[in-house]
Amino acid sequence: MILFFKNPDLKFYIVEVKKDIEPSDIEKLKWLFGNAELIEVKTLEGKFIGPRKEMVTPWSTNAVEITQNMGIQGISRIEEFTPYSENKVFDRMLQQIYENPGQxxxxxxxxxxxxxxxFDIAAYNELEGLALSEEEIAYLNEVSKQIRRRLTDSEVYGFAQINSEHCRHKIFNGLFIIDGKEMPDSLFSMIKRTSHVNPNFIVSAYKDNVAFIEGPAAVQFAPQHPYQPDFFYLKDIQTVISLKAETHNFPTTVEPFNGAATGSGGEIRDRMAGGKGSLPVAGTAVYMTAYPRLAQERKWEFKTEPRKWLYYSPDEILIKASNGASDFGNKFGQPLICGSLLTFEHLENNRKFGYDKVIMLAGGIGYARKEDSYKGHPAKGDKIIVMGGDNYRTGMGGGAVSSVATGQFDNTIELNAVQRSNPEMQKRVANAIRALAEMDENPIISVHDHGAGGHLNSISELVEECGGKVDISKLPVGDPTLSARELIGNESQERMGLVIGEKDIEMAEKIADRERAPFYIVGECTGDHHLLFANPKGKNPVDLDLAYLFGKPPKTVLEDITIESEYQAVSYHPEKL
Known part of the structure; x- marks a missing residue:
């Protein structure tokens, strides 16, 4: 049954109930919704904007919890609707227009x-925007021959995410041939050379979700037993400092607020996933765009014509992205303490330079105990855990779509690839991981965040050394219309994957329950170097040796030539600087 409430601010609250609500509870709901009135109708007349019916919002989850804490039973969902108008802007990935919503x-x-x-991997690649190269398509066709069956949609999709430029840095690790001459080093090897030549205080770099450097001795202030009310105690620890920065360019270009918010959120999760668990402390954000042309006195910005933007203009991006990154940090509880901004365009020699895709770089610093700075080694029988929110149809193919030029794919594919943030859920998961990491004997064997590629990517990395089996019926489903591929490949935010020994599962579950962090035992390590996502109700979406996913797909080869260009020297007046 559906109940409709309307408050003085013209907000409508749609309440789904499993049974009749007591009159006293109706009065509580009126108060909760801001002196609202109950509209005693079966259908609400008019047009409204509300969340998609298949996506229970984080707001709804929190609202239902509040009603339960108020002693109101039987409510399964509460959503906020607003009246529709022609000029109203809303997020079409999360919201839709309802006409005369009823029961x-x-x-x-x-x-x-x-x-x-x-049957046709090349055609499927184009249809789904997977950004696979011709060499990778040939590689997958060869894999299909070796295993003597066609690959599933999930296997092709999973390979594309796991081996995307976003996840594997194929260009940075690629072979460059310039003017017909093979370059001796890849871009990545040139970047890594600094740490090889001058390791100094580096503990771990280029091998985990974060880098660690030597940190100071510190005193840890934590409860003796985090799974129950207990006294806090002091403990001397040796720390490592975590450092992380990553770009979130494509999502911020397509949907600036959520793109930057999930960029900050993903970077925080990376620091949570360092070693056997590390703790985030503070963040930063960097933005680079074409000229925003906000002020007439900035005359140099008007010397070139602005281009037509596919999604958002630079001024819109700078405002919305900055709000998004700060919003996530504020709601999660991590301050964004510094950052930088660069806007740039230049026209000379009939060539125009500028930022076609915005650069949004999220970074941060944190710490961990030094003995936890390296991941452990999962063994047969260890349990695979997923912590965090439900699965929805968001962030589909983000790793692959982020690896190509914005606008290369249909905008439905591009918008579908952008994640939506839920910082409160991430905070719950972070509190649970912190509690585990602060114990005298940290039970976490390995931990990875769920980024691009969702469960497919995160869990395959967790069990890369040993193999694993996941029962997809154990994964939390927010949207019951998800296919198996969408269920295991979506990038719904605020989830972490962990490997924990069977003996520690009960204690870890108690900690998660205490922190109100959803905790799911979804599978176990198998020791056979095989990855199986098993579907007890139908065909298995993934059933492959890990070597086929992480083996030796074709190396990216990039050929280029040198173009000599001359530009006028910069002229300026030192006294005006």
């Missing part, structure tokens, strides 16, 4: 798509 407002009729076996 079936949240009812779903779509059935999940079945596992598909791919």
């Amino acid at each position: 079936e407002v949240f009812r779903l009729s779509k059935e999940p798509e079945q596992v598909e076996f791919i």
